[in-house]
Amino acid sequence: xxxxxFVTLKPSVFDPQGTTVAEALHTLGYDxxxxxxxxxxxxxxxxxxxxxxxxxxxxxxSGKLLANPVIExxxxxxxxxxx
Amino acid sequence: MTFAIVVFPGSNCDHDxxxxxxxxxxxxxxxxxxxxxxxxxxxCVILPGGFAHGDYLRTGAIARFSPVMADVVKFAxxxxxxxxxxxxxxxxxxxxxxxxxMLRNRSLKFQCEHVLVKVEQTDTPFTxxxxxxxxxxxxxxxxxxxxxxxxxxVAQLERNRQVIFRYVTPAGEAVDAGNPNGSVANIxxxxxxxxxxxxxxxxxxxxxxxxxxxxxxxxxFESVLGAVKEGAVHAR
Numbered sequence: 001x002x003x004x005x006f007v008t009l010k011p012s013v014f015d016p017q018g019t020t021v022a023e024a025l026h027t028l029g030y031d032x033x034x035x036x037x038x039x040x041x042x043x044x045x046x047x048x049x050x051x052x053x054x055x056x057x058x059x060x061x062s063g064k065l066l067a068n069p070v071i072e073x074x075x076x077x078x079x080x081x082x083x
Numbered sequence: 084m085t086f087a088i089v090v091f092p093g094s095n096c097d098h099d100x101x102x103x104x105x106x107x108x109x110x111x112x113x114x115x116x117x118x119x120x121x122x123x124x125x126x127c128v129i130l131p132g133g134f135a136h137g138d139y140l141r142t143g144a145i146a147r148f149s150p151v152m153a154d155v156v157k158f159a160x161x162x163x164x165x166x167x168x169x170x171x172x173x174x175x176x177x178x179x180x181x182x183x184x185m186l187r188n189r190s191l192k193f194q195c196e197h198v199l200v201k202v203e204q205t206d207t208p209f210t211x212x213x214x215x216x217x218x219x220x221x222x223x224x225x226x227x228x229x230x231x232x233x234x235x236x237v238a239q240l241e242r243n244r245q246v247i248f249r250y251v252t253p254a255g256e257a258v259d260a261g262n263p264n265g266s267v268a269n270i271x272x273x274x275x276x277x278x279x280x281x282x283x284x285x286x287x288x289x290x291x292x293x294x295x296x297x298x299x300x301x302x303x304f305e306s307v308l309g310a311v312k313e314g315a316v317h318a319r
Contacts, residue, residue, distance in 0.1 A: 009186075013231060014186070016188070017191065065144065066140070068141055068177070068184050070176075070183060070184035070233075071184045071186065071231055
C-alpha cells in the first residue's frame with residue numbers, strides 16, 4: 001500500500017522560503033500567484049492489509065517523525081496499488 | 084569535573100567545545116559517540132554545533148533518535164546540567180527537552196557573524212556567574228535559528244523566566260534591529276522549567292579566548308564548573 005504524506009507549515013507560521021518563491025514569481029510576471037507555501041512530500045510503501053491500517057501507520061510516523069507538530073501539519077493520501 | 088561532548092555524525096563544533104572546556108577552562112572532557120549509551124561519571128553534557136545526520140528532514144530531527152539521546156534525556160530528567168549549542172539546541176527542541184521549534188532564518192541566509200546577547204536570567208547552572216543584564220559578544224553560525232513557538236507557549240516561557248538569552252542592540256534593547264534571524268521575542272536561548280537544560284543558538288565555545296575575538300562565552304562554562312563544584316547541580 002502506498003501512502004502519500006504532505007507536510008506543510010501551519011498557517012500561523014511564517015514561511016520565508018515560500019514568500020521568496022512568490023516574490024520570484026512576481027519578478028517573472030506571474031502577478032496572479034498571490035501566495036506560495038513550501039512544504040515536503042513523502043511516499044511511503046507500507047505492508048498493510050487495509051487502507052485504514054496503512055493510514056493509521058502513516059499517521060503515526062507523520063506525528064512522530066515526518067512532521068514537527070510545533071510548526072507543521074500533515075495530510076495523508078492512501079493510493080491503492082491496484083488502481 | 085568531567086564534561087561529555089556528544090559527537091553525532093555531522094557534528095563539527097565538538098572539538099571547539101572540547102578545547103574550550105579542557106584547555107581553556109581546565110576541566111576534564113571526553114567525547115561520547117552518539118551510539119554509546121553510557122554517561123556514567125559525567126557531570127555535564129554538551130550537545131555541540133554542526134549538522135547532525137546532515138540535518139536531514141529537519142535540524143535535529145534524526146539526532147533525537149540517536150542511541151545516546153535516551154541517556155541524555157535520563158541525565159536531564161535526573162537534574163544533570165545539559166547545554167545544547169546551535170545544532171545541539173535544535174536537537175534539544177526536537178527531543179522535547181526544550182519547547183518550540185526552529186524555522187529558516189527570515190533572511191534565508193546562513194548568518195555567520197558576531198552578535199550581542201543579553202543575559203536575562205542568572206539562576207541557571209550556565210548563567211549563575213553572569214551579571215544580570217550582562218551583554219555577551221558571541222558568534223552565531225546558522226541557517227535555521229529563527230526560534231518559533233505559539234504565542235501562548237512564548238507567554239508561558241516569559242512567565243516561567245525561561246528565556247535566558249535575548250539578541251539585543253548595542254544599547255541593550257531587544258528590538259528588531261538587534262535580531263539576526265527573526266526569532267520570536269528576540270529569543271537566543273532558553274532553559275527548561277527545572278532550569279538545568281539550556282539551549283542557545285550563539286556559540287559560547289567559540290568565544291572563550293580574546294585571540295578569537297571575544298572571551299565572553301567562557302562565563303557559561305565557568306558557571307557550570309562552579310555549580311558542579313559547589314554541588315548546586317548534579318544528576319541524582
